[in-house]
Amino acid sequence: FILPPLHKSEVVLHGIFPTVTPVVAKVLAAVRTLDRFGISNREGAAIVLAALQDMGIISESNVLNAVDRNKIRRGRTKARTTLLSQVIKDYDHDQFGLYFDGRKDRTLSMEDNRRKVIIEEHISLVKEPGSKYIGHVSVNFGNHWK
Numbered sequence: 077f078i079l080p081p082l083h084k085s086e087v088v089l090h091g092i093f094p095t096v097t098p099v100v101a102k103v104l105a106a107v108r109t110l111d112r113f114g115i116s117n118r119e120g121a122a123i124v125l126a127a128l129q130d131m132g133i134i135s136e137s138n139v140l141n142a143v144d145r146n147k148i149r150r151g152r153t154k155a156r157t158t159l160l161s162q163v164i165k166d167y168d169h170d171q172f173g174l175y176f177d178g179r180k181d182r183t184l185s186m187e188d189n190r191r192k193v194i195i196e197e198h199i200s201l202v203k204e205p206g207s208k209y210i211g212h213v214s215v216n217f218g219n220h221w222k
Contacts, residue, residue, distance in 0.1 A: 103124060103143065103147070103148070103151050104151060104154065104155045104158075106120070106123075106124050106127075106151075107120070107148060107151040107152050107154075107155045108155050108159075110123075110148065110152070111152060111155070111156075114181075116145075117145035117146075117148045117149045117152070118145045120145070120148045121143050121144050121145045121147070121148045124143045124148070125142065125143050128141060128142075128143065180195045180196065180197060181195070181196045181197075182194070182195055183195075183196060
């Protein structure tokens with residue numbers, strides 16, 4: 077007895093019981109794109125959810141593969157750790173460029189029940205020859221001199 081796949085999900089049989097791997101587990105490409113363009117988790121979840129609805133993967137009756145901001149956040153964490161481990165593994169001292177592009181990341185935080193805007197410097201990491209975009213980071217401490 078084999079269950080049919082659920083809307084473009086993969087079914088893997090382990091003994092008698094099938095396990096279903098939802099499409100949501102494969103949002104890493106979307107998450108990297110959201111990171112590249114600086115789109116928030118909530119906005120990214122809305123975009124990915126709309127795309128999944130347009131493709132017919134989810135509907136009002138079938139919300140198995142729904143995406144929320146927490147899934148986007150977890151996907152970003154997974155994609156960043158994967159990218160970091162790949163960069164560390166493939167690291168070549170002569171092949172990377174670190175660029176301070178002047179952009180500032182504005183982050184809201186709560187302190188003493190008040191909203192506070194934290195402005196962080198935006199740094200791009202680019203792999204030289206061919207200038208392949210690897211990612212960006214924000215400085216956690218220190219400041220820069222102009």
